[in-house]
Amino acid sequence: MKFQLLLFILYKKLVRAASGNDRFQNFIKNKQLKFTIKTSSGAQGRQFIFDNGKISSSSNIRTGCDAAMVWCDGNTAFKVMASGNDEASVAALTEKKLLAEGSFKEFMWFSRALDIMMGKA
Numbered sequence: 001m002k003f004q005l006l007l008f009i010l011y012k013k014l015v016r017a018a019s020g021n022d023r024f025q026n027f028i029k030n031k032q033l034k035f036t037i038k039t040s041s042g043a044q045g046r047q048f049i050f051d052n053g054k055i056s057s058s059s060n061i062r063t064g065c066d067a068a069m070v071w072c073d074g075n076t077a078f079k080v081m082a083s084g085n086d087e088a089s090v091a092a093l094t095e096k097k098l099l100a101e102g103s104f105k106e107f108m109w110f111s112r113a114l115d116i117m118m119g120k121a
Contacts, residue, residue, distance in 0.1 A: 003074035004059065006081055007037055007046035011057040014048065017117040018055050024116050029053040035110045036061050036068040037077075040099075044074045048110075067106035072097040084118075 017024040031050045038045025038061055047061045071077035076097050080088045092098035100107045115121035 001074075003039070003044050003071075003078045003081075004046070006078055007059075008057075010037075010081075011046065011048065011055070014055050014057075014113075014117060018053065021117065024113070025053060027113060027116050028055070031109070033067070033106055033109065034063070034065040035106065036065040037071075038068060039071050039074050039077065041073075044077075050113075065102060067100070067102035067104070067110065069107070069110075070099045070101055 018028060019025075028050055030052060032052060033050040034047055035050070036045060036047045042061070045061050046057055046059050047063070047065060049056045049058075071080075071092075076092065080092050080098070089098065093100070112121060
């Protein structure tokens with residue numbers, strides 16, 4: 001449940017950045033992408049849709065996506081994502097608690113978008 005809430009808050013932050021952050025707006029303005037963050041069981045998750053500067057999202061992730069961040073479980077996902085610690089994300093990848101599916105290029109684009117949104121890049 002905490003993981004679902006975290007993903008919803010992430011969606012709201014993305015929407016806010018798309019309307020008020022010039023650098024972020026410029027980064028997403030020509031992008032079309034369906035990116036999913038979910039658990040390996042598929043029981044929890046959210047799809048983020050970037051459509052030429054507009055962002056929408058759905059917890060219904062039955063449709064295909066270009067890339068996905070797949071976590072072993074919701075608790076691990078929440079702990080790592082809420083920490084904001086890049087090293088924790090790398091450790092999760094190394095330990096196979098986090099998998100990248102689909103286009104790795106799109107996975108990296110989404111990571112870069114999050115960094116710009118949060119002012120890290």
